[in-house]
Amino acid sequence: METLRNYLENMFMNLPVTPEVLRAKQELAQMMEDKYNELKAEGRTENEAIGIVISEFGNLSELAEDLGINDAVRAHDSEMDMQPEGLHVNVQMAEAYLADKAKSAVRIGIGVMLCIFSVVGTILAAAVEDRPVFSTALPAGVAAMFIMIxxxxxxxxxxxxKDSVWKELERGPLQMDFSTVEYIKNRKQSYHPTHTIFMTIGIVLCVVSVVPVTVFGILGDRASSGSQNAESMTIAAAASLFIFVGIGVMLIVQGSIRKEAFDRLLNAGGKTVASMSEDPEYADLTDTGKRVMSVYWPCVTCAYLAWSFLTFNWHITWIIWPIAAVFSKVLQAIFIKKEAL
Amino acid sequence: MISSDIIRGYNDTIILYLLLDAPSYGYEISKRIRSISGEKYIIKETTLYSAFTRMEKNGFIESFYAEKEEGGKRRTYYRITDAGRAYYSEKCEEWNLTKEVIEKFIAKETANGNA
Structure with a gap:
């Protein structure tokens, strides 16, 4: 019900507050609520009920004349006229696109996770390689890697x-009416908490991924350097790093793809949201700065992995991360736009 | 599903028909349109509300607040006026005429014989 209230609220947001408009809003809210309650009573799920109510709601431009809100609605429609040959997108189509994108986000997320997991087998195999019992471990590890990839x-x-059916939609420009734009904005808003959770857990997992290697690295050093057991532990901890990072990255990738789907629709159609796909953290940077920052973290990750694998000093190499974090702020300060100061 | 362009001119008639016997409110009217039409016509909320405001302005219906049952939710009910009844029978005649005329131009399927 909250979603429907927001939907209506957004729809009326840019309209003048006159008695006629308020009454219309109240009446429409009542009709939507009645329909929603009945659908729920018939045993529909929350999402089904909301979907049906919204798809049968209609279009505010129908009311424009009666409510004396012609100007507000026309202002939006004339924005639309500037891109007349765009693909027309309605609520059902946007809904289908978002649902497809959510599914493909899961697939791509799992794919990326498998890529990251693929090294775990070989790392573990390397740990037990010298013991005769596990003579087949390394080939098995390598095989697992190729299977996962x-x-x-x-x-x-x-x-x-699967996504190629949406090629035309993704290329834009799109034509959407007032209510579709409001509907997508509203869906994006209700997705936002999920997005935050995905991103937060993802980032936390990536950060804590270095904890086991650090701890075992230090413990291993203290115990008896060179002892086979301690070394195996460190390597096992290194493997766990990839498990953590894998799950973390999966969540981040999945969250980003779903958010991008919303932004793509809104950017190409509503023109109400200006370049949301840009990372807001880097919005104040010059173009060079944005380019540098976009490759910064991947480079740091590569450096970390290269250093770690070449030296196997996992207990020291983590130091890259805090240094890199500080250095990224320095870079951002260097590349900041003059006007943003 | 019926094209809304075709049916637009008769939304008023449909709503007035449903108000002939007793006053009613938004959702009940839309539900009855749906069931009487055998789910073939689902009126949009905005269409329905737009018809209400227009007909109220023209004096065909009146609105008032009432509770459905004791202690129930207060809703806006609509009641047909005498002008509304007159308009309704006018529209009925108009439709009969329209139907008669258009019917003459609709090709009969061969299955019905050579009419």
Missing amino acids: GCAVGLFVYSAT
Whole structure:
């Protein structure tokens, strides 16, 4: 019910507050609520009920004349006229696009996770390699790696094929009426908490991923450097790093793809949201700065992995992360736009 | 599903028909349109409300607040006026005429014989 209230609220947000408009809003709210309650009573799920109510709601431009809000509605429609040959998108289509994108976000997220997981097998195999019992461990680890990468590639290709039906929509420009834009904005708003949770857990997992290697690295050093057991522990901890990072990245990728789907619709259609796809943290940077920052963290990650694998000093290499975090702020300060100061 | 362009001119008639016997409110009217039409016509909320305001302005219906049952929610009810009844029978005649005329131009399927 909250979603419907927000939907109506957003729809009326830019309209003048006159007695006629208020009455219309109240009446429409009552009708929507009655319909929603009855659908729920018939055993529909929350989402089904909301979907039906919104798809049968109609269009505010129908009321424009009666309410004396012609100007407000026309202002929006004339914005639309500037891109007359755009693909027309209605609520059902936007809904289908968002649902497809959510599914493909899961697939791509799992694919990326498998890619990251794929190294775990070989790391573990390396840990037990010298023991005769595990003589087949390394080939098995390598085989597992290729199987996981294979599955991941399969998922990527499948997603790409599935997504290709939306090629035209994603290329834009799109034509959407007032209520569709409001509907998408509203869906985006209700997705926002989920997005925050995905991103937060994802980032936390990536950060804590270094904890086991650090702890075991230090413990291993103290115990007896060179002891086979301590070394195996460190390597096992290194493997756990990839498990954490894998799950974390999966959540981040999934969250980002779903958010991007909303922004794409809104950017291409409503023109109400200006370049939301840009990372707001870097919004104040010059173009060079944005380019540098976009490759910064991947480079740091590569450096970390390269250093760690070449030296196997997992207990020291983590120091890259705090240094990199500080240095990223320095870079951002260097590349800041003059006007933002 | 009926094209809303075609049916637009008769939304008023449909709503007035449903008010002939007793006053009613928004959702009940939309529900009855749906069931009487055998789910073939689902009126949009905005269409319905737009018809209400227009007909109220023209004096065909009047609105008042009432509770459905004791202690129930207060809703806006609509009641048909005498002008509304007159308008309704006018529209009925108009439709009969329209139907008669258009019917003459609708090709009969061969299955019905060579009419």
